[in-house]
Amino acid sequence: MVERWTVPGSAPALFLAGTSRLLRPDEQVFEAMLEGWRDQQLSRNLGRSTIKPRLDLARRFLRYTNDFPWNWRPMDVDEFFADLRGERRAHSTLRSYQSSLHMFCDYIADPRYHWTTVCENLFGTHPAQVFFEWNTATHTTDYEGRPARRALTKQELQDLFDYADDQVQIARRSGNKGWFAALRDAAALKTAYAWGLRRREVAMLDLADFGSNPHAPEFGVYGVLYVRWGKAGKGSTPKRRSVLTVFPWSVRVMSQWIEQCHDLQSSGARNSALWPSERSPRVSKEKLGARFAEYRDALGYPDELTLHCLRHSYVTHLIEDGYDPLFVQQQVGHSHASTTALYTSVSSDFRTRTLRKVLDDSITRALALPDSGADS
Template identity: 45%
Template sequence: MQEYKRDLSREGITGWSCSRLIPCLLTLYLHPMHDYPLRRMVVMVKQGVPYGESSLYLAPGVAFINEEEAVFAAMVEGWTDAQVGGRLNKRQSADSNVARAVALQEFTNEFQWNWTAGMFDEWMMHLISERKLMRSTLRVYQASIRAFCNYLISDHYTWAQQCEQRFGTHPTQIVHEWNSARHILDYEGRPGRRPLARDEVQRLFDHIDSSVDSRLDQHKKGALQVYRDATIMKVIYGWGLRADEVANLEVTDFYRNPHAPEFGDYGILQVQFGKGSHGSGKKRRSVLTLRAGAVAALKAYVDEVWPTVRMSGSNLLWVTERGNRLQAKEITERFAVYRDEIRLDSVLSPHCLRHSYATHLAEEGFDPRFIQEQMGHQWGTTTGIYTHVTGNFMNTMMRQALEKNQQARPTKGPGK
């Protein structure tokens, strides 16, 4: 213990005693994203003290060579622990959030308790003009900084009190509604993910189906693989799935829905490997079946094709020509072949079918909250990026609204 105290003294940190080392053990290392020393706390959890609480990182009576850098480093470390230990986020996600906070500090050359909304605006302009970041990426950056500020200004973690005592000021929130990008209802995703028009979806399905018939008529190899591809594309569109979600589907993921007996064994799909929230890992979700055509295609495949290609001891729906698990990358490659054959936009990927699913449900009048649940989105505004209703649909809705208003308007009587 005495040798450890001497190591601390060489770093200019004094005032430590054995009693003060009981709550936490202080060590020094260089933070991978910064040159200044970041004090790494191995916290012996105390009852009633949350992960990330300032007292676990800034013990009373401790002096620092560079107090501002040391306090900011402690904030960053505390925020990391609060994310991983408190919110149970993945370490990789926490590190990404921290990297953005450190990037803002390096850009402004100021520490958080001196940050202003104007500094944040300048950083955003830098990311747009110099880094050429997409709008959706900017929202991720903004969310990280907003979360960092919320962590520091929360009374739960007492960082504001620490800054008041040490610097005579305190952290504030610098990301507001008026200076941050909002989720909007207009389509703003990548061009390769834009929704297909209904006639484009039909043209794609008809083309793959005709390819199956052509191979069978000419006794060519690969008919089963093309049949598999046709079913995959219909399943992606029929349940609004991502490529990796459909790649991991098993026969046992489908269940009966007592409220929709017409779909038989395919009334509900339990997606086992859905995309989770940032840092939370894979997430399960239930998707209610809506498309009878997709059910018919899948049932025919399971009844007629799957038994002949099934991997031994596996319930996976899709296998390759060599009998291996089909990967999401291969689904993307197969989609590209059919896309190019019917001369659709060369940037389109299978994800456009998922966008088409959401958009077409919106056009059919499904409630936005229902579509959000079907898609597995945490926020309804995320679903808004997926839904991009067509001009014809908007005109139809306008006409119906005008007619409804006219019918509801009271008729004026004679002389009124």
């Protein structure tokens, strides 16, 4: 009989004590492992949106190997990720998958969680780590994104916004009831660029998230945007930051939307979400991303461009316009200047103008010099 020395009530304790019914022990142990790993991650204060994809990935790896974790082998890792490479997955995606499965194997192979003892008793073997430095991807570069995921040029950006406005007018003239959604999404896309926001940050904005900036009174009540749903670090709550308004035109866009358009289709109490939806309190980030993709395709822009490129464009255009890099870094909420640098993709137009200015200045200075070949 196995001695009850594990934590009372824990999943391993139930298996070791013989108090858990084992109709299908392999499946029951695997699901209990996932539950335990889920609880471990929750205790680290990780979000459920982070944990669920990891659990799903572990189940997917099991289906691929057609075997349970205590029988996994390094060659299973090789074959699984070789197949994923055939699906043209991004390098960063593959490395993320490997990292997640590595953590799962660390958990079930750690003797402090007693899954090794459970498996030895039930199956005559135990789980072990199968992800190693020599069979997993390494992080070799600072930036692993696709090269085509770049900032839009100012002309491309203007064309995008003009196209979005045109869709509103076309829908209204034709009596299409989707005109309001088109109007909302056009304003949302402009907002994403005007304040350098991520998808979730845009979607989660509320009416109360704007305030005045005493150092820029010309912007009125839209001088500052308070972002409450910034990207969180591991195990932390969403980061908050304040973004100062820099584009005068963005104030006109926001005042028109909030003061004239926001409540046009609202019924009853005023919706506090900045971007209301007909079927839910607020539009989802997926809907905003799909709208951007629709307009991108219509304009013939590369498929790799996403809504996040508007944030890249914001950083790039501020740098091009001469804003201090530290100011830009604080505006977008980056902890490190190196991160902001990765977002900066100075346009060829800007480089051409810079080169032309340097050459013209050189020629001007040369013409101003005394003639070195004068008669002596």
